[in-house]
Amino acid sequence: MASELRAGATGNDPGGDTGLRVQCVAADLGCEQGLRRASAALRELLQDASFGRLLLVNNAGSLGDISKSFLDFTDLQEINTYFSFNISSALCLTSTALRAFGARPGCSRTVVNISSLCAREPFPSWALYCAGKAARDMMFRVLALEEPQLRVLSYAPGPLDTDMQLLARTRTGDPGMRQQFQRMQEKGQLIDSSVSAQKLLQLLKEDSFPSGAHVDFYDI
Template sequence: MSSTVAVVTGASRGLGEALAARLLADGARVITVSRTRSAHLAEIAARNGALLQQIDADLSEPASIESAAGLVSAALPGNATRYLLINNAGTIDPVALSEALSDASAIQKAFNLNVAAAMVLSAAFLRTTAADADRRILNISSGAGRKPTAGWPVYCATKAALDHYTRVVATENPQLRVAALAPGVIDTAMQARIRSSDRQQFPDLERFVQLHERGQLANADTVAQKILNHVTSDAFGRELLDDIRNYD
C-alpha cells in the first residue's frame, strides 16, 4: 500500500486505531482525525518508516469539523495511486428510550459526530482528489441503522442517516467506490460503554453483557484486517449497505 493515502477518523483507539495501525504497517501514508493523538500509531509509523499525520479535532463540534476538513484537504497529496477515506468516528450516546430524550445538545453532538463529520470530510475528500483517481470512501455503519433497537433511537437514526447518505454519494459519483459497512460487535470502549448503560433505558443490555462474558466479541485487529482486505478489493462498493460478516 505504499502508494495509498488513507484518512481515518476516530483513530485514537478501538477499531479506528486498529485500521490505522494496519495501514501504516502496510506502508500507507495515513492521516488521522481524532480528539487525542495515538502514541501507538506514532510508534508503528516510526518502526515502518511510514508517514503519519495526526490531526486533533473534536468532530462533535461544527467548527472543529470544518477545521479538520480543511487540514485534511491540505494534507492530501496529488500523486497517490489510491485515496481512501474511512469515516469511523462515532458515538453510541445518548442511550435512552425515546421518551427520555430531552437533551437536544447531546442529540446534536451525536448527529455531528456520526453524520455531519462524515459528510463534511467526504466533501473535502471529493473536492481535493481527482475524479478519475482510485477513490474509496468507507463509512463505518451499524446493524442499528437497519434494525430498530429500543434505547438507541439516536444511534439508530444517525446510522440510518449515514446509510442513506452513502447511497446519495454513490448516485452522485458513479466512478467512486463507496459503502456503508457494519463491522459487527467488537471488543472496544464503545462496547464497554454499552454494558454500563441503565437497564431501564436500554432493555437489550443483558445480550451485550452475555456476549462479553462468553468471549463472543470480535477482536478489533482481526476485524480491521478483514475490513482492509475488503475495502482494497475489486468487490468493494458493489454492495452499498454492507456487513463485514458477509466476508468471513
C-alpha cells in the same frame, strides 16, 4: 473531547524506506472548530499531486446517552449535537476530502463508512445511534449514485471489544438489551478490532462489492 484524525498516504517518501507518512491531527468532530481544523488538514494533505489513491475511512462515532429512552429525548441541543458529530461531520469531511483530491486520471478513490447492524435493526434505548447509522448508510448510498466512478462501502464491523461495548453493557437503559450485551461478552463473542479490520481490508482488496453496499462482518 479531543480526538485524532489520522491520515496515512503512500506516495513520495519524505521520511524513509516504507513509503508511508502518518499525520495525526487532534480535532473534536462534534464542534465547528474541530471540524474546521480537520477539514483544513485534509485539504492541505490531499493537495499533494503525487498521491495515486484515496481511501477515506469514516470511523469516529458515539452512542449518545443510551440510558435514555425515546420519550426522554426532549432537549433539542442534545439531539442536534449528537447528529452533528455522527452524521454531519462525516458528510462534511467526506465532501471536503473528495473535493480536495479531485478526479485524478487513473487514480482510484474509495470511501468507507463504518456502519453497524443498528443501521438496519432498531435497538431499544438506542434511538440516536440507530437513526444516525441508518442516516449515514443512506447518505453514502446517495454518494455512490451521484459519483459512479467512486467506490463506496458501508461496513458493519460486528460487535467489537472496545470502550463502546463497555458502555453498551453497563449503560443501556433497556434491561433486556443490557443483559444481551453482557452475555455476548461473557460468552466471548466480542470481536477484536484488528480481526474486523482485516476483513474490511480483504473486502477492499477484492473490490467486488456494489458501490454503496452495506456489508456486515458476518456476511464475509
